Amino acid sequence: MITGRNHLGLILCIAFSFMAKLSIAQSSAPNIIIILADDLGYADVGFNGCKDIPTPHIDRIASNGVVFSRGYVSYAVCGPSRAGIMTGRYQDRFGFSKNPLLAPNDPEMGLPLEQQTIAEFLKEQQYVTGAIGKWHLGAYPTLRPNKRGFDFFFGFLSGGHRYLPEELTLQDLSEAKSQFDGYRTKLLRNEKRVEEKEYLTDAFSREAVHFVEENYKTPFFLYLAYNAPHTPLEATGKYLDRFKQIKDEKRRTYAAMISAMDYGVGLLMDKLQSLGIENNTIVFFLSDNGGPIHANASSNAPLRGEKGDFYEGGIHVPFAVQWKGHLPAGTRYDGPVISLDIFATAAALVSAEPRNTLDGVNLLPYLSGEKKGVPHDDLFWRNFAVEKFAVVGPTYKRIDQKDKAAQLFNLKKDISEKIDISSVVNNQSIMSDLENKIKRWSGLLIPPKFLGLLEDQEYSQQHPERWMVKDNK
Ligand code: CA
Numbered sequence: 001m002i003t004g005r006n007h008l009g010l011i012l013c014i015a016f017s018f019m020a021k022l023s024i025a026q027s028s029a030p031n032i033i034i035i036l037a038d039d040l041g042y043a044d045v046g047f048n049g050c051k052d053i054p055t056p057h058i059d060r061i062a063s064n065g066v067v068f069s070r071g072y073v074s075y076a077v078c079g080p081s082r083a084g085i086m087t088g089r090y091q092d093r094f095g096f097s098k099n100p101l102l103a104p105n106d107p108e109m110g111l112p113l114e115q116q117t118i119a120e121f122l123k124e125q126q127y128v129t130g131a132i133g134k135w136h137l138g139a140y141p142t143l144r145p146n147k148r149g150f151d152f153f154f155g156f157l158s159g160g161h162r163y164l165p166e167e168l169t170l171q172d173l174s175e176a177k178s179q180f181d182g183y184r185t186k187l188l189r190n191e192k193r194v195e196e197k198e199y200l201t202d203a204f205s206r207e208a209v210h211f212v213e214e215n216y217k218t219p220f221f222l223y224l225a226y227n228a229p230h231t232p233l234e235a236t237g238k239y240l241d242r243f244k245q246i247k248d249e250k251r252r253t254y255a256a257m258i259s260a261m262d263y264g265v266g267l268l269m270d271k272l273q274s275l276g277i278e279n280n281t282i283v284f285f286l287s288d289n290g291g292p293i294h295a296n297a298s299s300n301a302p303l304r305g306e307k308g309d310f311y312e313g314g315i316h317v318p319f320a321v322q323w324k325g326h327l328p329a330g331t332r333y334d335g336p337v338i339s340l341d342i343f344a345t346a347a348a349l350v351s352a353e354p355r356n357t358l359d360g361v362n363l364l365p366y367l368s369g370e371k372k373g374v375p376h377d378d379l380f381w382r383n384f385a386v387e388k389f390a391v392v393g394p395t396y397k398r399i400d401q402k403d404k405a406a407q408l409f410n411l412k413k414d415i416s417e418k419i420d421i422s423s424v425v426n427n428q429s430i431m432s433d434l435e436n437k438i439k440r441w442s443g444l445l446i447p448p449k450f451l452g453l454l455e456d457q458e459y460s461q462q463h464p465e466r467w468m469v470k471d472n473k
Contacts, residue, residue: 071319088343098452110138205264
């Protein structure tokens with residue numbers, strides 16, 4: 001029953017929210033861009049010291065803004081890391097613990113609908129929203145980008161894709177019969193399959209620039225999720241020719257793929273400049289996880305490990321943000337930050353409350369110097385399948401895995417995690433403190449809600465209808 005008082009409250013509430021929306025639409029609610037690379041090594045951008053692959057345009061973001069020297073993602077492989085970015089929450093809270101399988105008939109295989117995405121949130125704040133590139137958060141019709149808050153989508157649904165347009169031979173998912181057939185489908189423009197003529201990375205850059213041109217007069221949110229430089233390693237002569245000096249063929253192609261992405265980032269940054277909206281656009285750049293050294297010849301130096309690991313090489317990524325006129329240019333921020341902070345920062349920018357409690361924090365007051373200390377006391381990771389956990393504090397990191405001895409590293413002195421100091425007598429209180437923190441945090445999590453990439457066969461056996469997709473244009 002609505003009482004008179006509640007009724008009045010409701011009217012006021014509606015009035016205020018209308019006014020709030022109006023003021024955002026009229027004022028300078030900044031545009032928000034996330035540029036996400038895929039499997040890019042920590043060391044493979046100029047702003048982290050890369051020498052053999054120039055990334056002048058990605059480096060512009062760093063020189064115009066802030067480099068996070070300790071920027072993390074919430075998981076060490078693609079899907080769960082993206083679920084974290086998209087929700088601002090540790091994805092194990094809602095069972096997104098594994099890389100989703102391509103399962104276009106399965107409404108459970110992807111980001112649960114009750115989890116509000118950053119796009120759904122910003123759309124409620126009158127933003128125009130666009131997703132370009134890799135999705136990997138569900139292929140069932142209700143889980144696709146256009147149903148998860150994005151007004152516009154151009155890209156593909158699976159966990160990876162081929163880059164050369166002549167290799168996109170499947171009309172749609174009704175022709176897919178195996179997990180990796182998803183790599184060969186024609187691209188989607190919203191819900192329609194389209195013929196693409198360009199190298200995939202160039203196509204995504206073109207669409208990103210176009211999206212900005214179309215929407216720059218209203219606040220917009222652009223999620224530009226390149227699949228570069230994820231395998232398969234494929235590049236065109238235009239970019240390969242830049243790297244004749246790199247002898248290793250794998251790294252040469254990897255370099256060319258990064259160079260294509262960098263070129264596209266340049267086109268996008270040029271567009272912000274020419275439209276005069278740089279000061280009203282915050283741009284985040286990061287990789288979804290660390291480089292898989294052997295698969296794509298990436299480098300995470302000086303970090304230990306690679307994609308899939310909870311050593312720094314798996315979760316500590318190239319990460320920078322620019323917002324001209326608002327954030328100090330050409331600076332570094334050394335406190336631990338995480339990809340989950342992007343949603344929280346966006347929420348602060350529009351002064352609105354997301355539906356779910358976020359694990360990230362608003363980074364802006366830390367970057368401006370208004371707030372001292374670090375944004376997070378601790379950051380956490382869980383790999384459910386192997387019962388592995390990690391916790392990172394401002395100084396120490398503990399890694400636990402079932403049937404293995406726990407490890408402790410001092411990241412301030414030893415970012416390469418060379419010296420395990422878990423057995424040092426004086427460190428025992430640090431060890432138990434971090435163990436208790438992991439226990440408390442893991443109590444917030446639930447088991448995985450779906451089978452993952454490593455359980456492809458098992459899933460197909462359990463779901464004989466997996467590829468019986470009729471209408472998937
Ligand atoms: Ca990835």
